[in-house]
Amino acid sequence: MTAADTQAEAREAIRAPRAPSFLQRFVRNPTAVLSFALLVAFALMAIFAPLIAPGDPMRVNPVVRFTPPGAEYFFGTDNLGRDVFRIVVHGSRTTLLVGLVVTVISMGLATILGLLSGFYRAVDVILMRFVDGLMAFPGIVLATAAAGFLGPAISTVIISLTIVLISPSLRVVRGQVLVVREAQMIEAARATGVPTGRIFRRYILPAVMSPILVQASFIFSAAVLGEAALSFIGVGIGPTDISWGNALTEARNYISQAPWIVIFPGLALMLTILALNLLGDSLRDLLDPRLARRR
Amino acid sequence: MLRYLAKRFLLILPTIFVPLIMVFLLLRLAPGDPAGMMLGDQATADQLAALRAELGLDQPLPVQFLLWLKGIFTLDLGNSIFFREPVMEVIPRYAGVTILLTLVALTLAIVIGVVMGVISALNRNNPVDRGVVTSAVLGISLPEFWFALLLIFLFSVTLRWFPVSGWTPPSAGLIAFGASIFLPALALGIRQSALMTRMMRSSMLDVMDEPYITTARAQGLPERKVIGSYAMRTASIPVLTVAGLAAGYMLGGAVAIEIVFALPGLGRMLVEAVARRDYPLVEGGVLTISLVLAVLNLVIDLLYAVLDPRIRYQ
């Protein structure tokens, strides 16, 4: 009889309709879709660079120097007669490669260290002092010094940007772990007798994944910007490699004669960073459980 | 209050030492012989040995570390290889430009950020707000050295409102100084001002939903006072928190900006020192930037305590 009572009392529809999945919400968010599409376009451009803009981007042709943008040279030519369009297309390879590698390494390390730091007080104290020290210090200065000692090369850029960008990522992961660790669901799981390993896998990791994903897109954008800045001041990738930052180094001397040499590589750079930032913003909105709860 | 300041001071020490230690290690652990790199191919064995002795590179690593520490505490950073004079005499010639540039840019960023953030928040979701939010996203994505080039192209080359490059110290007249620093500071501050706009906007939106704002309204205070002295007081606290990070970021960004505008600052000095393999000067530059940052952060912590009594009474 009591069971019948109970059911009568609970008689209430389960709140329909079902909440849309992450993918459904992503597709319905124009900013997310647009920024993601833009990134895919850049990635395709990097992958198929030799097909899109065949030829050696470094080939000099003084006869056509300072040609304004037109049908033959979409983005014009620079002071040595190099095709700016070709430079922009091929330059995306360096930029995206550095961005990707730096993001993967620094987020990977930050996740491991952040989890450790969130759970072991001793690790936390040491790591956080280190992070405090690095966080405030300008990464470019450090990377400049590093480039001086290690010599300009892609590997130097990757190493120094990783060192610089690991701190903010570590902070985000650790902060999230600390929040999740105190969440009541963890206490509830412990009280139920769920083993620690399983709590880690089923409770903590999924909860920290969203902020990691969001942070990754911001780190990616910071790495792209960092590579460009380092290359621009001449301590990034080697002078014979092509990147958007490198292209601007010399271009700046000709800004009054041929502004297009400055505008197009910079525009490509900005669009990439913009797309990454917008993606990060919309991911943050989409993954916020508070928003999901509000339907 | 004193305890708070002491604690903040201790927390700032890593800000000074972690970058220095990293530079110290990089220099010693990097492949190749620093002395050889500094002197070039033509150096004799005697010259190399002399330089190694001068830099202490002939000592074991822990001894080097202690010597290095001693050098920092006595502010004896050795001689610049290139200038052939003590690092401590070279640096002040460059530091002023960078500090001024950073301070002006930081002020610009905070003012723009706070004003735009508040305007945006008060116009929540209408066209003004959307305009500010969109510009802020664009601003955050703007590489400052590229923006600097565009500014030069527009204002100096095309409109001829400002000098293309070069440095006029404040002693040569405030107007000339202002004209020479405005574009660099704007270029350096633009990204941070966009970040602060976003921060201020969201913080303001949060604060406007706080019950104590409703209380202030329920007490009949006019909206101008509710926003100006009740909401902004708390909403600006998070902006202050990021000001420290922004200052650090700007000291770094100054490197590229100084190059673009040909300003004789620390950043440019550092890049040149790196190119010349003038390691004592590099270390000195890093130390100076660390110290400037530490002082700035302490000032910010102090302001923080003034704005938020909850911290003072902890």
Added chain:
Amino acid sequence: MSPLDMTAAPGAGTETKVVLEAENLGVALPIDGKYVPITTDVSFSVRRGEAVALVGESGCGKSMTASAIMGLPPRGAKVTGRLRINGRDVLDLSPKRRRALCGSEIGFIFQEPMTALHPTLRIGRQMTDTLCHNLGLSRSAAMTRAAELLDLVGIPRPKDILKGYVHQLSGGMRQRVMIALALSCDPSLVIADEPTTALDVTIQAQVLDLMEKMRREFDVAMLFITHDLEVVGDFCDRAVVMYAGDVVETATAAEVTRAPHHPYTRGLIDAVPGTGLERLVPIGGSVPQIGAWPEGCRFAPRCSRATEKCAIRPPLEGAPMPDVRCWHPLTEERT
């Protein structure tokens, strides 16, 4: 007449002046581009010296009604119906003149004084801002008055407290400060939104005592918003019961807490453990979500007395019993 030197016995010779009158008050909020009603047809009145409870569970619209009366509804809200304060229609006042009523004619006491007082402004500053603005006092006169008010609500060493911040006070003290602030400009109406819910029982009793004392001394009309029927019976003269955005019953506090006529009110009473140990009779299901109210009587799906007639929405006046929004009200006393 200043409440400080008031000598007349409380309640003596008070004309029963209507301070607050709400007529079909409705609030709608824009959600996903459409206006969704949060409350509809809320009608009641509060007289001078009277404490009227606005009772209901979460989501019934009682707090929204309170914020609409204050003139501080959430952004974008659409308020309809009529609202008179001291005989004046206030819904079509300009925002500025509407704001001028706050503090001076209406005082507000919040549930959570910790968050309702400014975290980084001194308590003295918050109180004097109010006094200076509404009464035109000088800063120092306002400070003296603020200290008197704090003394009146039973705060020891008022001068020190004025120099302090809200986080330095205990929960009970904070609520006393809140009460002093609400009464500081001698309003004729005080709205208290769950003022004791966040407090411990023994402190709750102290605050209720204080509010009763203040109510008599300042001779205010009080609108007391709560979910707790026991507090209603204890503190209020009359009660307005709300469910799903509607007023379902209006009666004296004694009637509402002992012999209610609306099945929902009855259900609320039966759902609270009393001193007896007999099995509780809960109301089945749960409160419908905003924007998903049933057609007809909104309580019908959870009501044991519901019939086909309940598909038609019962009016507050014109159904079998006055002031009861129900086709099948409980008429006989239940024991």
Added chain:
Amino acid sequence: MSAPALLETKGLTKSFGNVKAVRDVDLSIPRGSTFGLVGESGSGKSTVARLVLRLIEPTSGEIRFGETDLRALKGDKLRRQRRKMQMIFQDPFGSLNLRMTVGETLTEPQSVHGLGRNDAERRARGEALLAEVGLPAAAMDRFPHEFSGGQRQRIAIARALATEPELIVADEPVSALDVSVQAQILNLMRDMQAEHGTTMLFISHDLRVVQYMCDQIAVMYLGEIMERGPRHRIYEMPQHPYTQALLSSVPGSPKEDGKRAKLKGEIPSAHSVPSGCAFRTRCPHAFDRCKVEVPVMHQLGEGQEAACHLLDR
């Protein structure tokens, strides 16, 4: 009354830094009974809940669960012991993993304790548990945010029942719920308790709820037990001045001289617990002795005990 105790604590004490949150708490909860722990904020009642479940480590004192010395258990042994003792939390939203379906939430306790032979069996039991708490089997594949507050608390109760525990500790299980829903959950818990014979430690600040639910009651103040005993003794003839004040502070209680408040002042902070009797700063009867001497428990018959110097003669 004569039933042997399932859970027993002696001198249970917990300090956080220099704050003594719980001091010398002796509890004895008879098997099959519902034991209520009431108190205001800072009384340490929730800390006791976590201590007896070994979710936090006591500073000193004993905890016995049946024949088992709980404090001696560590690591996996302690984890396996948890099958017999489960907990229900105040906030059903926070205590459920939002990323797990109800089905996963209900089968997890079974699988981690090796109950049920296979997934199908555990799932069937999950559906039976849902039916028991009044939810349809269709709820299995839904996520917590798709339910109302009351339904979520039903899910939490089903999870606690999944391992057929001997003891359930419920920490303010209904205080986050609306009145009408609160009654549903209280009834459900009473039925569960009757049906399974589960022993329950029920923690609440609401005296009326505790009266409805509990056979035995202990009243806590600032980390100590002031008075304990069977329900009718505590509610009908409370002997400790704090219990008396607490009961008469409940809204709707008769007033004296038109006043509700029986106690002056505020609850002291746990950082500065008064010397002697912890309650003396607010006690209307306090005298010199209360300042210097901690009162001991006085036996008052029928298992009622109170710690007050007034009871000395």
